[in-house]
Amino acid sequence: MTLSPHSSLCLSQEQSELRDAVRAFLTRLPDAPWSRFAAELGVAGLAVPEEYGGAGCGPAETAVVCEELGRALSPHPYLQTAVLAVEAITATGDAAAMARLLPPLADGSLTATVLLPGDAELTLDGDRLTGTARGVLPGELVLALVGGTLVEAAPSSRTPLPTLDQTRPLTALAFDAVPAVRLGGGTPDRIRDAGVAALASEQVGGAAACLEAAVSHARQRHQFGRAIGSFQAVKHKLADMLLLVESARSAALAAARAPAPRLGVLAAVAGSYCGEAYLGAAAENIQIHGGTGITWEHPAHRYFKRATCDAWLFGPPQAHRARLASAAGL
Incomplete structure (x- = not known):
């Protein structure tokens, strides 16, 4: 079985080299801190304009990094820092805010997170922010969209939360009338769609890793004198996994790669499909591994846990399908 046949065909030479560099780093230094990962590869600033210390690339390049991070189950705060925060800050058009915040985000010296409507209960009274947010991706810099305005605020407290997926930390934030700096207007749907699209690439990376592991096990594991991959039932499972991936x-x-007017629809398609595809691939990987797949020592359960939690990060697949139905006038 040939894995991911069109993956490389859909990437430019530069994107393929980026993928290879990120994969090599995560294989060689899986426990390297975020600052080193960001500094050595320069990936934190891919979407940051060049005048603010970034590479001036776009979502197609950040998606390459996201897929590799998902493949490795990396806990690096790339999604919230290099995707959500950069998108939110640049969308404001506030030159002073971009000059102050984008350079440290680009060089990896600062991490960030973004609180979107629906993810937090926040009120802005003048320049004071009050409320709570649970199940938030952690970041040093906290940005919040409140009433169409993006604000920067330091929470009164941060409480790490116990999670099913230990590779994706979550936290609870509380704001007790803390000072808030207004950065400009923001569009929640655009920021969320950017996050959904990036998460979909992560989910593809995780699903592809599950497929690779399942194929490898099916080739090596023998029963009745034959590799289990030669059995028709296992072949069907692997073929179904390949289709999902x-x-x-x-x-x-x-x-x-969606143009701005189409991002909402295509992000909803990706959000609807990729989460369920990842869950399906992760579950089949466990099944093909048999008893080994349910042991704590084997990584199969870690992919299933990541898939389960990711499926709810920006709303369940049903919510994305509801958006598609609304866009179609149904």
Whole structure:
């Protein structure tokens, strides 16, 4: 079985080299801190304009990094820092805010997170922010969209939360009339769609890793004198997994390369499909591994846990399908 046949075909030479560099780093130094990962590879600033210390690239490049991070189950705060925060700050058009915040985000010396409507209960009274947020991706810099305005505020407290997926930390934030700096206007849907598209690429990476592990095990594991991959039932499972992975990759690529007017629809398609595809691939990987797949020592359960939690990060697949139905006038 040939894995991910069109993955490389859909990437430019530069994107393929970026993928290889990120994969090599995560293989060689899986426990390297965020600052080193960001500094050595320069990936934190891919979407940051060049005048603010970034590479001036776009979602297609950040999607390459996201897929590799998902493949490695990396806990690096790339999604919230290099995607959500950069998108939120640049969308304000506030030159002073961009000059102050984007350079440290680009060089990896600062991490960030963004609180979107629906993810937090916040009120802005003048220049004071009050409220709470649970299940938030952690970041040093906290940005919040309140009433169409992006604000920067330091929470009164940060409480790490116990999570099913220990590779994706979550936290609870509380704001007790803390000072808030207004950075400009923000569009929640645009920021959320950017996050959904990036997460879809992560999910593709995780699903592809599950497929690779399942194929490798099916080739090596023998029963009745034969590799289990030669049994028709196992072949069917692997073929179904391949279909899931490649279909998810197509949806994620479409969202990553979507023009602005089409981003909402294509992100909803990716959000609807990629989460369920990842869950399906992760579950089948456990099944093909048999008893080994349910042991704590084997990584199969870690992918299933990441898939389960990711499926709810920006709303469940049903919510994305509801958006598609609304866009279609149904």
